[in-house]
Amino acid sequence: MKPLQCLSILILSISLALILLPFNTLALPEDSVQFYLDHYGRADVNDKRVRRVHHIFEQVKRVADKRHHRLPQLAVVQGFNSPDDPLAIALPDGYIVLSKQAIDIIYKNVSLVQGDTRTAFVLGHELAHLANNDAWHREFLSLIRKRTSVSQLNPNRQQEIEADDQGFIYAAMAGYPVAQLLAKGAQNFFMAWEQQTFRRVNNTHPRPEVRAKLLKARLQALLEILPYFHFGVRLSHFDRCDDGSYFLSEFLKHFPAREVYNNLGLCELQQARKALGKEAYLYWLPSVLDVTTQIDKLSLSDISRGEGSTLADDFLINAQDYFEKALEMEPSYLPAHVNLAITALYLEDIYIARARIEKARQLAPDDLEIQGLRLVILYEEGSLSPYVDMWPYIIQQLEQLARRPNAPLSVVYNMARLLELRKRTGAKKMWQRLARQVADLPLPIRRIVCQKTVCPQQAAGKLPKSNWDLPVQLGMDIRYNKTLRQWQKSQMRLYDLYEEIYQHPDGKAEVLAMRERVEMVVLKKREDISLKDLPNYCGQPLRQRRVFKGRLLSCHNWAAWVVDNHIQEVWVVSTTP
Numbered sequence: 001m002k003p004l005q006c007l008s009i010l011i012l013s014i015s016l017a018l019i020l021l022p023f024n025t026l027a028l029p030e031d032s033v034q035f036y037l038d039h040y041g042r043a044d045v046n047d048k049r050v051r052r053v054h055h056i057f058e059q060v061k062r063v064a065d066k067r068h069h070r071l072p073q074l075a076v077v078q079g080f081n082s083p084d085d086p087l088a089i090a091l092p093d094g095y096i097v098l099s100k101q102a103i104d105i106i107y108k109n110v111s112l113v114q115g116d117t118r119t120a121f122v123l124g125h126e127l128a129h130l131a132n133n134d135a136w137h138r139e140f141l142s143l144i145r146k147r148t149s150v151s152q153l154n155p156n157r158q159q160e161i162e163a164d165d166q167g168f169i170y171a172a173m174a175g176y177p178v179a180q181l182l183a184k185g186a187q188n189f190f191m192a193w194e195q196q197t198f199r200r201v202n203n204t205h206p207r208p209e210v211r212a213k214l215l216k217a218r219l220q221a222l223l224e225i226l227p228y229f230h231f232g233v234r235l236s237h238f239d240r241c242d243d244g245s246y247f248l249s250e251f252l253k254h255f256p257a258r259e260v261y262n263n264l265g266l267c268e269l270q271q272a273r274k275a276l277g278k279e280a281y282l283y284w285l286p287s288v289l290d291v292t293t294q295i296d297k298l299s300l301s302d303i304s305r306g307e308g309s310t311l312a313d314d315f316l317i318n319a320q321d322y323f324e325k326a327l328e329m330e331p332s333y334l335p336a337h338v339n340l341a342i343t344a345l346y347l348e349d350i351y352i353a354r355a356r357i358e359k360a361r362q363l364a365p366d367d368l369e370i371q372g373l374r375l376v377i378l379y380e381e382g383s384l385s386p387y388v389d390m391w392p393y394i395i396q397q398l399e400q401l402a403r404r405p406n407a408p409l410s411v412v413y414n415m416a417r418l419l420e421l422r423k424r425t426g427a428k429k430m431w432q433r434l435a436r437q438v439a440d441l442p443l444p445i446r447r448i449v450c451q452k453t454v455c456p457q458q459a460a461g462k463l464p465k466s467n468w469d470l471p472v473q474l475g476m477d478i479r480y481n482k483t484l485r486q487w488q489k490s491q492m493r494l495y496d497l498y499e500e501i502y503q504h505p506d507g508k509a510e511v512l513a514m515r516e517r518v519e520m521v522v523l524k525k526r527e528d529i530s531l532k533d534l535p536n537y538c539g540q541p542l543r544q545r546r547v548f549k550g551r552l553l554s555c556h557n558w559a560a561w562v563v564d565n566h567i568q569e570v571w572v573v574s575t576t577p
Helices: 003-020 033-040 048-063 100-107 112-132 136-145 157-173 178-182 189-196 208-237 241-254 258-281 309-329 334-346 350-363 368-382 391-402 409-421 427-435 443-452 531-537
Strands: 073-077 088-090 095-099 499-503 509-514 517-524 543-546 551-555 558-563 566-573
Touching: 033 073, 033 095, 048 073, 048 100, 048 112, 048 157, 048 309, 073 100, 088 112, 095 100, 095 112, 100 112, 100 189, 112 157, 112 178, 157 178, 157 208, 178 189, 178 208, 189 208, 208 241, 208 258, 208 499, 208 509, 208 517, 208 566, 241 258, 258 309, 258 334, 258 443, 309 334, 334 350, 334 368, 350 368, 368 391, 368 409, 391 409, 409 427, 409 443, 427 443, 531 558, 531 566
Parallel strands: 073 095
Antiparallel strands: 088 095, 499 509, 509 517, 517 566, 543 551, 551 558, 558 566
């Protein structure tokens, strides 16, 4: 082929490729972060506020949607030259460029918490543009630089509204009190931002009052769906994950945060244990439930396999996926590290289990339960090698933990198991120790302990000294209940379970009804009941379960959520099928 023909074909090929490329992939100088660094200079990386903004960016980035195979990055430039230049912009190369002027505006005349929240929202807004692949920012900047009349620009305001909405959610998921963005007067972020940015191009964004109104509606929607998270957690605690997952999955659609993924994963882990049967309790592996969610603080006022292992593996793989998503959002989230270590141990992914439990130990070095779980994983890891016997070290460490006055019962149980596996003496003493505290054991563990040794007979028919004074009775038909008619009824309803949620006007109680029957009553603001009063409501010793924040004390059909020795809530659930 002649050189001239080759050149013609090459030119034609390039031309066709360019024609076939979508408009927003054609490179412009303004597409690259280097353009901004060259023209405006990078801000001082040692500046305290610049470092603070980078830290906030990392928090928000973890929870943000990351599509188009781009890892978002942040560049803070010293300052733009023209008042028409945007102070924050998302670029096709995956960078968000933020000017030092924008940071000064964000933190001007507000508290540090408010400034951090504003920063999280602005960065979340730009991360949303990246996720949505919005090109309007670049079109705007290109027109400004060509001195084209701004009136010629017809931007899609819907993109800005959607970016506001997603940025608001991202900031909330990262733990920032986003309600403060909507404060009245000078504290309203959108009014302050509008007054100092885009002064000549207000037509490119919705008016600040419109933006605030839309986000207030979003906050209202989040608060309306919030009971779905809490009832999902409560039902899961009572081993009713079929119903609990229903509520949690719906909440996930509106607020896909780390704690929701963790608790859904915990439900899958619970289902896997049922499928595994007795094999699931070779060791006692305490998982961690998260009772709270990031929007709780928001308000409008401001491991051998046997039969059934295939089904169990399906649940475990689902659980693993949920826990990994939670950790993508926050790598230092302790419950997901612990729960993922347990799940990996069941799946015999021993090295993943080891990595997760080591991270958990770094995060909570004084947690005795995590220390005990780590020793179990180390023993299983050592059993894979014919050259390394971890037994002497493991049993010595377990003995030291078990001698502590506050030793978790899971440590005692696992020590007894390992002594039996090695056919060593001492297991009987451990089983007897557990039997003396049988009321504190979860039901599957209790059954195993009582098969190993004689458990003391509990007093039969012993009635509690006190009864919960419920505003409505469990199992009652809500159609004929006059009390609930005076309560606030949630507008959320999916109809699959015919669920209805009622809230007391003073916030003293919540009621969950399913299929027109009262299924659960939640008591709040009960200052008249102290921690020492709780045993009076139970005919036997209370069972204790640790959760991410606080602990749950349970008896029969109720549980009290306790934080710092103060009762936050009491959950009373129907036991009638």
